[in-house]
Amino acid sequence: MSDNERIAVDVRDVVKRYDDFTALRSISLSIADNEYFTLLGPSGCGKTTLLRMIAGFEHVTEGTISLFGDDLENLPPNKRPVNTVFQNYALFPHMTVLENVAFGVEMNGESKTIARQRAGEMLELVQLSQFLARKPNQLSGGQQQRVALARALAPRPKVLLLDEPLSALDLKLRKAMQLELKHLQRETGITFIFVTHDQEEALTMSDRLAVMSAGEIQQLGAPTDIYERPHNMFVADFIGETNLLEVSVDRIAGGRAVCHLRGGHEVICPAVDGIGPGSKVHMSIRPERLWMSKSPEESLSFCGCVKENIFVGTDITTLVVLDDGPDFIVRTSNSDRGNRRLFESGSEVVVNMEPGAARLLAD
């Protein structure tokens, strides 16, 4: 995000406390106009609370949330130019699909005719024009989801909030909806703030994401940033699969840290601020950055024994027990090229690591 972009939502030092429980501890983040921003984290991390505060359903205990420069203070939800797609859609059961979608436009002060016309357009956009006379319970889950989306988009919100909207859909439909959402966001140019606990979903769709845990932002950045350069243990572990290894840092020179694994292997990786010589920390190595062979093929390699091959469709995950150290997970793509690098369980193998694959993590 560059400085000259308009900031859609600015969250400054926001704290949320319920009696003696602190749900959010001093959150600050800026979401740019037109951005597809994701709040990612396990359940209970406070991501939904933050979204609900932006929507106006929860009061802000401390700090400010502003929308295009205007402080929202504790404005009620019906006075905020943001709309929400709810987790379980929350479609009005007694209204038809068209009435559901027209509701927000009408409440926003438009005439019934204009509201219905706009609703019709929105339903066309989500390809549900033939269902406008139906009641929500006559639609499938995926269709209800699209109605909820059309309803939230119909009043032309400045920011669209999406609270785990895809979690109730099956995998195939979810994948299709992910793409549809992404396209919709590009077409409408509306800022999307998307809440999910599904890290793959977050990586696929977001321009930027904030990884949250225990009421705090652990890391904020673009998907590749977060995946390739996780700041800490939590982020590395939560996003994708990884090998977390205990290391001791020997010395730091020229932006590189020389570390030792438990078994004595020397690993050189980029130095990280705050991790000095002598510290005992963790290192993350992504399993797809490792490969197996009969003899060493890379300067950094480990000898071990294949314990198990697990078929996961696109890949094969191999558990390798090193002779003198921790266990490794190695991922091999399920292809002719990849299959040549697979070994029966019980085979002696060498695990090779791409240079630069290792990352030091703060705890």
Place this chain on the structure above:
Amino acid sequence: MATGAAGGGSASMDTYREARNWLLMPAWVTLAILVLVPVAMMLIYSFLTKEFRGGVIWEFSLAAYDQFFLDRGLFGDEPARIEWTYITIFWRSIWQAATATVLSLAIGFPTAYFIATRPARMRPIWVFLVTIPYWVNLLIRTVSMKFLLRDQGTLNDFLIAMGLIDTPLVIVNTNIGVQIGLFYSYLPFMVLPIYAAVERYNFTLSEAAADLYASRTTTLTRVILPAVKPGVLAGCILVFVPSLGSFLAPDLLGGARNFMIGSLIEEQFKGNAGNWPFGAAASMILLTLVLMLLLLFARQQVKAGKTAG
């Protein structure tokens, strides 16, 4: 969901088809003894001739219905005109019952909503509190109401002591007295079904409405009320129907000028002055009226159900 339930129902019916008739026997017998036989007796009695000391003579007669609808003068020799006395009593009863129902709804809905929005563990306590007064006999409660509301009663003493009024409000022996009495008698029948409906209501819908720029009032009228309508209608029926036939509140709080159907019917079966066939006929007319109202309501529900799919 509806089709799922229906499917489940038919499956179990198949399984128990043989036994079903026998298993339902106790219910049918109870219904027959407690509902069909009394109603049939009433129907038959309404077409019999009255015995002057109460009771009936087994002789077919339309006199009861004739007396209800037609006025033939003091000696019965004048040309028949429409008898307004009883129709007026019926009309007044409907009016009183309807007012009591509206009053119950006005107080009962916020009460039910309040209870349903308390934390789950507090709700049974609130429901319990609402029902406590109803453990006391209705007669005693109605008499107490009279003591509270009469000219020298607690309410007037309080209002005068507060300096809000100079002369006591006359409530007892007025329509308002009856309406308050009926309202108080049947309030829980309004609160409980609405409570059940609001408790099932998905409050995310209110959030969605607010999110879509609806004010609180609009959310109530366009989202909450339609969703809890079945509970509201059930509550209205449960208050309106017994209010219509009630005689305690009108007798004790209404006085002679505010006679209602319930009292009219009651008098026909009391002591030697009664007229059993006439009481039975009035009951049948009341029953027909209530059934017609319920049928209209049921048909409207079916229609609403059809459009909702």
